[in-house]
Structures are given as C-alpha cells and as structure tokens.
Amino acid sequence: MRDYCEIWQAMKALTANRGTDSSDEIWLLQHFPVYTQGIAGKPEHLLYKNHIPVVNTDRGGQVTYHGPGQLIIYTLLDFRRLGLTVRELVTRLEKSVIDLLAAYSIEAESKPKAPGVYVNGAKIASLGLKIKNGFCYHGIALNINMDMEPFAAINPCGYKGLQMTQLVDLGVPDDIDVISHKIAEKLIIGLSE
Numbered sequence: 421m422r423d424y425c426e427i428w429q430a431m432k433a434l435t436a437n438r439g440t441d442s443s444d445e446i447w448l449l450q451h452f453p454v455y456t457q458g459i460a461g462k463p464e465h466l467l468y469k470n471h472i473p474v475v476n477t478d479r480g481g482q483v484t485y486h487g488p489g490q491l492i493i494y495t496l497l498d499f500r501r502l503g504l505t506v507r508e509l510v511t512r513l514e515k516s517v518i519d520l521l522a523a524y525s526i527e528a529e530s531k532p533k534a535p536g537v538y539v540n541g542a543k544i545a546s547l548g549l550k551i552k553n554g555f556c557y558h559g560i561a562l563n564i565n566m567d568m569e570p571f572a573a574i575n576p577c578g579y580k581g582l583q584m585t586q587l588v589d590l591g592v593p594d595d596i597d598v599i600s601h602k603i604a605e606k607l608i609i610g611l612s613e
Contacts, residue, residue, distance in 0.1 A: 447494040451486040479548035479558040482578030489566030516606040542585035
C-alpha cells in the first residue's frame with residue numbers, strides 16, 4: 421500500500437531524469453484511499469465530501485477513486501521509442517486488460533470516447549496518462565476486490581451514473597498478486613507487438 425502523492429512525485433522525478441537509453445518500467449501497486457482529479461477535472465463531479473482526500477494531479481481525465489483492492493498499473497514508457505500515437509497506446513493498454521479478462525471468460529470492451537475497460541456497461545478499469553517530453557506516465561486502475569462505496573461520492577471519470585464493477589463480483593477467485601503477474605505479462609506482450 422503506497423501513498424498516492426509519494427508515487428506521483430516518484431513518477432515525475434523518474435520521467436524528468438530519463439534519457440533515450442532509459443528502460444521502460446511498469447509499476448504495480450495499491451494506494452491508500454484517495455480521489456484523484458485529472459487536469460481537465462471539474463469540481464461538480466465530486467458529489468459530496470467525505471473523509472477521503474482529493475488530489476489534483478497532472479494526468480488526463482476527470483475524477484476517480486483509488487483504494488485497497490484496486491491494482492494500479494503505472495506505465496513509465498518512452499513514448500517516442502514505442503512509435504505509437506496516443507490513441508494506439510491507449511488501445512494497447514486497454515487491450516491488455518481486455519485480454520486478461522478474456523482469460524477468465526469475461527467479455528469486455530473499450531469505448532473510443534470514454535477511455536477504460538467496461539463489462540456489460542460497467543467500468544472495471546480506468547485509464548489516465550500524462551505524456552511529457554516524449555515520455556509517458558500514470559496508467560490504469562483495475563478494480564479487483566475493493567470497497568466500491570467511495571465511488572458513490574463521485575461521477576466516475578466525469579460520467580453521471582456510471583456503474584463501476586470489479587473482478588470479485590464477476591466471479592474471479594484470484595487475488596491481486598496473481599492478477600498482477602498476469603496483467604504484467606499481457607502488458608509486455610501488448611506493448612511489444
């Protein structure tokens with residue numbers, strides 16, 4: 421379990437000190453409860469105040485919730501070296517989650533105008549990135565086995581009434597450690613294609 425601001429500062433520092441020969445990294449972790457508001461975030465998407473802190477961050481997107489039982493997948497990548505457009509990178513990240521869910525016989529999809537991954541219309545993974553000087557950081561939040569109540573205090577990702585879901589509610593028995601290894605494999609394959 422890691423503090424959001426501590427990890428965010430570490431991502432920014434790593435990105436600021438990268439060169440063209442720096443290795444790409446994938447960080448897998450969980451955060452203490454926190455709401456994060458993207459650079460385009462609108463305060464009206466925070467429906468009411470509770471005990472969970474709100475951090476205005478530098479990733480794209482609106483407000484989301486992070487907490488125990490949610491796998492955070494930070495992708496610290498050399499965007500230029502990958503030779504992808506932003507849309508292609510988003511698609512590959514989403515596809516990695518979709519492929520992971522398919523291995524559990526769960527049919528999932530992405531939506532071009534609403535980044536993330538959805539199962540039967542409910543969002544299971546949120547996605548937000550920052551690209552600076554040709555390098556990418558932030559990433560994906562995959563709901564595995566968490567308290568979903570804090571999502572009620574926000575319009576997740578800026579969508580009023582958006583339902584959220586998680587792997588445990590879809591019958592996936594694996595814990596966060598097992599899923600961490602599986603999604604890392606999917607990401608490595610997806611980013612190298």
